[in-house]
Amino acid sequence: MEQTIVVRGTPQTYICHQGAWADLEKELLQREIKKVFVLKGKKSWSVAKNFFPTFEKVEAEFSYYGGEASDELCDQFVPKIEQENYQAIISVGGGKNTDLAKAIAAKVKLPVIILPTLAATCAANSGLSVIYTQTGEMKRVDLFPNANTLVLIDPNVILDSPKEMMIAGIGDTLAKWYEGSAILDQIEEKNVELEVAYFAAKKCQENLFKYSDAALKSMEEKELSTAFTKVVETNILLAGMVGGFADDYGRCAGAHSIHDALTILPQSHKQLHGNKVAYGIIVQLAIENKWTEIKKLIPFYQKMELPLCLKDMGMILSKEEIEKIAAKASQPHETIHYLPQKITAPLITTAINEVETYFN
Structure with a gap:
């Protein structure tokens, strides 16, 4: 690229x-x-x-x-x-x-x-x-x-906003690291713009792992805290800087392509954007065969109540619906092709099914 x-x-x-x-x-x-x-x-x-x-x-x-x-x-x-x-x-x-x-x-x-x-x-x-x-x-x-x-x-x-919206924001922002690093790790000599984006992407992950739990408690208690403000600015400022500085090298990869594909199914529309992206992270990692990383994410996802699989979103899909998602996500213009793997619809279908089998 x-x-x-x-x-x-x-x-x-x-x-x-x-x-x-x-x-x-x-x-x-x-x-x-x-x-x-x-x-x-x-x-x-x-x-x-x-x-x-x-x-x-x-x-x-x-x-x-x-x-x-x-x-x-x-x-x-x-x-x-x-x-x-x-x-x-x-x-x-x-x-x-x-x-x-x-x-x-x-x-x-x-x-x-x-x-x-x-x-x-x-x-x-x-x-x-x-x-x-x-x-x-x-x-x-x-x-x-x-x-x-x-x-x-x-x-x-x-x-005062709904806690589930903040959780969705955490899911969406977490993708900045998993999508951004998947692209940026392919570039051996990074210019300054890409270095800034890489730093911001990693900082998104670090801040969310460190502050998310306390931030959600602040929302429950209606008490402003440093942790809460950190997560707010991570979700808005830091997250925007990843794609802002890296352009297509840091904006989206597999997780957002999976999100975009899910939107063709009416039953997905009741799910928040960030929840679908969070699920997309898991599918992307399955495509990359990074199951160790998936296992590391499980406790965080469970604590945040983020979906690890389709079933967690109340989406029980047929074989034909999964293949439809895979076909949409693998279209030539989709950002999933920024991953180093050769992306095909069957590869995505396999990853989705592996995730469902693992978590059910």
Whole structure:
């Protein structure tokens, strides 16, 4: 794999501390932004509205984002934003809200400002959007030429988010090491960008192993802690830096291809993104014949209640459905081909079946 690396390392400005959202209007005015369009969620807004500041000099319109990061919703919002002469798009919510906001901002060529309410993905940090169909099937990844303008993280907001979303974020972020290292270990002479990505990927794994248990206890007790903030920033900042600095050399490999393939099955849509990615890690390791590494992960997965197999996700699939997943995951454009193994649909089918046999 030889290609030019384009670094999309971090947002233009990243701020994480208690009360960070209170500085939003000041940050907008510093950028001469006085009229904004705010995309919000539904459940998340019930908590977020208590932290969102009241503007004195900035005009804002609020709208529910629509529930999916899709081309249809993007095209629905674009004309209104252009007609009303908004100066920035603000996302207040989770990953799909954020991905939609970034996609809209890229089309209308406006700054995008992100206030995460979850730490379930690195969407707030990454300069890309994962686009889905209206029915939840993954379509493609769009890369953008401009970095996110501003990310404001208040750990207190995320402390009130559902614990299962944080667990899913842990699963998604753990993949940064297993996917990133699988690609980067193939490169003997790494340039500085790849060294940064490798460090960030390893640090993701180390931080999650060290702090995840205490972070989840903080959520249960509603008490902010260093461990909690560490995991929040690992899931958002560090995770985004892996693909941000390594580009395709560090973004996705086998685990995300398995996730993407699962989305073609309607029964997978009730599963969180990070849970499907966590399962994808296990399948990828089976493809790589790294069963010792799988065994090392079992206690962590069990403690985090992450799925080790399809059965753990309540997915009892037929032979034909497994073969359908394998065929989708092995398509030529899929990132699973960044693994050193020669990837075929039968190889993926075998790995999936081996995982199911081992854990059942």
